Amino acid sequence: MSATTEQLPRFLPTLRRSMRLAYEAEPKLIVLSLGMALLEAVPDSLFALWLLLLANGIAEGDNAKILAGCLGLAGSGVGSWLLQTLAGRVQRTFRMRVGAALEGHVARLQARVPTIEHQERPDYLDRLSVLKEQTFQLDHMYLALFSLLGSGVRLVVTLALVMSVHPAMALLLVFALPTVWVSARRSAVTQRVTEAVAPHERRHRHLFMVGTTQAPAKEVRISRIGADLVRRRREAWEAWYAPLARSRWRTAWWQAAAWSLFAAAYVAAVVVTATVLSGTAGEVLLVVTAGSRLSQYVAMTAGNADFVRMWLDASQRLVWLESYASEHRDTADGVIPERLRDGITLEQVSFRYPGTDRWALEDVNVTLPAGSVVAVVGDNGAGKSTLMKLLSRFYEPTSGRIVVDGVDLRRLPAADWRARMAGAYQDFFTFELPASQSIGVGDLPRVDQRPAVRDAVRRAGADDVVARLRSGLDTQLGPTWDGGVDLSFGQWQKVALARGFMRDGTLLQILDEPTAALDAETEHQLFESFARQARSGATGGRITVLVSHRFSTVRIADLILVLQGSRLVEVGSHEQLMAAAGTYAELFGIQAKAYQ
Ligand SMILES: Nc1ncnc2c1ncn2[C@@H]1O[C@H](COP(=O)(O)OP(=O)(O)OP(=O)(O)O)[C@@H](O)[C@H]1O
Numbered sequence: 252m253s254a255t256t257e258q259l260p261r262f263l264p265t266l267r268r269s270m271r272l273a274y275e276a277e278p279k280l281i282v283l284s285l286g287m288a289l290l291e292a293v294p295d296s297l298f299a300l301w302l303l304l305l306a307n308g309i310a311e312g313d314n315a316k317i318l319a320g321c322l323g324l325a326g327s328g329v330g331s332w333l334l335q336t337l338a339g340r341v342q343r344t345f346r347m348r349v350g351a352a353l354e355g356h357v358a359r360l361q362a363r364v365p366t367i368e369h370q371e372r373p374d375y376l377d378r379l380s381v382l383k384e385q386t387f388q389l390d391h392m393y394l395a396l397f398s399l400l401g402s403g404v405r406l407v408v409t410l411a412l413v414m415s416v417h418p419a420m421a422l423l424l425v426f427a428l429p430t431v432w433v434s435a436r437r438s439a440v441t442q443r444v445t446e447a448v449a450p451h452e453r454r455h456r457h458l459f460m461v462g463t464t465q466a467p468a469k470e471v472r473i474s475r476i477g478a479d480l481v482r483r484r485r486e487a488w489e490a491w492y493a494p495l496a497r498s499r500w501r502t503a504w505w506q507a508a509a510w511s512l513f514a515a516a517y518v519a520a521v522v523v524t525a526t527v528l529s530g531t532a533g534e535v536l537l538v539v540t541a542g543s544r545l546s547q548y549v550a551m552t553a554g555n556a557d558f559v560r561m562w563l564d565a566s567q568r569l570v571w572l573e574s575y576a577s578e579h580r581d582t583a584d585g586v587i588p589e590r591l592r593d594g595i596t597l598e599q600v601s602f603r604y605p606g607t608d609r610w611a612l613e614d615v616n617v618t619l620p621a622g623s624v625v626a627v628v629g630d631n632g633a634g635k636s637t638l639m640k641l642l643s644r645f646y647e648p649t650s651g652r653i654v655v656d657g658v659d660l661r662r663l664p665a666a667d668w669r670a671r672m673a674g675a676y677q678d679f680f681t682f683e684l685p686a687s688q689s690i691g692v693g694d695l696p697r698v699d700q701r702p703a704v705r706d707a708v709r710r711a712g713a714d715d716v717v718a719r720l721r722s723g724l725d726t727q728l729g730p731t732w733d734g735g736v737d738l739s740f741g742q743w744q745k746v747a748l749a750r751g752f753m754r755d756g757t758l759l760q761i762l763d764e765p766t767a768a769l770d771a772e773t774e775h776q777l778f779e780s781f782a783r784q785a786r787s788g789a790t791g792g793r794i795t796v797l798v799s800h801r802f803s804t805v806r807i808a809d810l811i812l813v814l815q816g817s818r819l820v821e822v823g824s825h826e827q828l829m830a831a832a833g834t835y836a837e838l839f840g841i842q843a844k845a846y847q
Contacts, residue, residue: 268570268573272569277345277349280344283341284338284342284393287337288338288401291331291401296408298324302320304317305324307531307533357572361572364579389562391558395559395562399552406548406552409541412537413520413541416524416538417524417528422516423513424549426516429513430506430510433506434553435557435560438557438564441498441499444498447494448491451491452487455488458484462480517543517546583661583664583665585659587664587670590621591622591791591792593657594619595653595654596617596619597652597653598654599616599650601614601615609817611817612648613818614651615638615651617819620809620810621794622793623810624797626798626805627798628811628812628813628835628838633814635763635814639674639761642660644660644669647660647661655758672754673751673759674751674763675761676763677765679747683735686723686725686746687724689746689750690707690724690750692750693751704753707750710749711745711777716738716742747765748762748766758791760796762781766799774801774804778804781797806825810824811823811824811828813834813835820833
C-alpha cells in the first residue's frame with residue numbers, strides 16, 4: 252500500500268511488523284514477558300474451582316476435598332501474588348527497553364527520508380504529531396497485548412468451569428460478546444475522530460507554546476496578544492476536545508446497554524443453577540464466583556482489546572512511517588564529480604509544494620557557471636528560498652530538471668551531494684553547545700579540529716564574536732546551560748555562518764540571507780571576501796549562491812538572477828542588468844536613492 256495515500260496500513264501486517272520490531276530489539280525479554288503474562292493468569296482463574304471443591308467437601312464431609320480446596324485457595328493466592336510481582340518486574344524492564352528502542356527507531360526513520368516534505372506538509376505533520384505522542388505509549392501497548400492473551404487464558408479456564416455445571420452456561424460468554432464488540436468499536440470511532448481533530452490539537456499545543464516560551468515572549472507582550480492567544484488556544488482546545496467527548500458519550504450509551512444485557516444473563520444463570528438445574532451449594536457457588544469473574548475477565552479482555560486497538564493505531568502510524576521512509580529511500584546511484592567543470596543548469600524547472608496548487612517556481616532556465624558567484628534577488632515570496640531548497644535537493648522539481656555537470660541532480664545521492672555542500676540560512680538553528688562544537692558540527696568529521704574551526708570563524712568574519720566569549724571557543728552557548736552565555740541575534744547568525752564555512756572542498760555554497768541581521772557594511776565586506784575566494788580559482792569550481800535584499804552586496808556577483816512572482820525575469824551581471832534598464836535597474840535605483 253502506498254504510504255502517501257490517506258489510508259493507514261492494514262491490521263494484521265501491522266501487528267506482525269510491530270511484534271517483529273520489538274522482538275528484534277528485545278528477543279529474550281519479549282518471550283519472557285509474554286510467558287509471564289500467560290502463567291500469571293492460571294492461578295487466578297482456578298479460584299472458583301477451589302471454592303467448588305471446598306463447598307462440596309464440606310457438604311459431603313470429605314476431608315480430602317476440603318484439604319485440596321484449602322490448599323488450592325492458598326496456592327492460588329500466593330501463586331498469583333508471586334507471579335504478578337515477578338511479571339511486573341520483567342514487564343517494566345521490557346517496557347523501558349523497548350520504548351527506548353522505538354523512540355530511536357522513529358527518529359531514525361524521519362531522518363532517513365532525504366527530502367523535508369514530511370516536515371512541512373500539514374497532513375503529514377498531523378499524522379507525525381499523533382505518532383510522536385503515541386511513541387511514548389507504544390511500549391505500554393505491547394504489554395496490553397500480552398495482558399489480552401492472559402485475560403484470554405482466564406476466560407477459557409473460567410468458561411470451562413461454568414460449563415462443568417451445564418454446557419448451556421457457555422451462553423454467558425455469548426451475552427458477554429457485545430461488550431467486547433462495543434468496546435472495540437468505541438476505540439475505532441475514537442481513532443477516527445482523533446485523526447480528524449489532530450490539526451486542532453497541534454494548534455492548541457502550538458498556541459500554548461507561543462504563549463509560554465521565551466522565543467515569542469517579547470512580541471507577545473509588545474503586541475499584547477497574550478489574552479487573545481489564551482482565547483484562541485481555548486477555541487482550538489474546544490475544537491479538538493468537543494468532538495472527542497461527543498463521540499465518547501455516544502459510544503458510552505452502547506457500552507451501558509451491552510453491559511446491562513450481560514448482567515441480566517448472569518443473574519439468570521445463577522437462578523437457573525439453583526432452581527431448574529437443582530445444583531448443589533458448591534455448583535451455585537461456582538456459578539456465582541466464576542460467573543462474576545467471567546464478567547470481570549470479559550471487562551478485562553475488552554479493556555485490553557481497547558488498549559491493543561490504541562496500540563495498533565500507533566503501530567499503524569509507525570508502519571506508515573516505515574513505508575514512507577522506504578518509499579522515499581534515496582535510490583540515486585550517480586557519482587558526485589570531484590570538481591565542477593561546467594556548472595549547474597536548471598532546465599525548465601517548475602515547482603509546486605506538495606499539496607498546494609500554486610507554482611512556487613515556474614519554468615526557470617539558467618546556468619550557474621562553475622566557479623561563479625551568483626546572487627538571487629526578488630520580492631518576498633518570489634521563490635528564492637525555494638530555489639535554494641531545490642539546489643540542496645530538499646525537494647525535487649515538479650517538472651524540468653537540475654543538471655550538475657551533465658548529470659541530473661535526481662541521480663546524485665542526496666547525502667553525498669549535501670556532503671559536498673555548505674549552507675547558511677536565514678532561519679538558522681542555534682546549536683546550544685560549546686562554541687567550537689556549535690561551529691564545528693558544520694563538518695562533523697572535523698568537529699574537534701581547532702584550526703579548522705578557527706579558519707571557519709575567520710572566513711565568516713566571526714572573530715569579534717569569539718573574542719568576546721569569556722572562554723573563547725570553549726564557552727558554552729545558551730543561557731539555560733551551566734556556565735552558558737546568550738548571544739545577540741546577529742552573533743548567533745555569525746556563529747551559524749561560521750558553521751556554514753566549516754566544510755572544505757564544497758561544490759555548492761548556499762547563503763540564503765545568512766547575513767540579514769548584520770549591518771550592510773559587514774555584509775558587503777563578507778560578500779567581497781567570498782567573491783575573492785571564489786575567483787581565486789582555488790575552489791574546485793565551487794558555485795556560491797547568495798540570496799540578499801541588499802543591492803550594494805548583490806552587484807559584486809558574477810551573475811544576478813532576478814525572480815518575480817515565481818518566474819526568472821532577468822539574468823546577467825550588474826552592468827548588463829543596469830544597461831537593460833529593467834526590473835533590476837529599477838529596484839537598484841530605488842535602493843540607491845534610499846541610501847543617499
Ligand atoms: N513549505 C511550503 N509549503 C507550501 N508553500 C510554501 C512553502 N514554503 C514556501 N511556500 C510558498 O512558495 C512561495 C515561494 O516562497 P519562498 O520562501 O521561496 O520565497 P522567497 O522568495 O524566499 O521569500 P522571502 O524573501 O520572503 O524569503 C511563496 O508563495 C510561499 O508561500
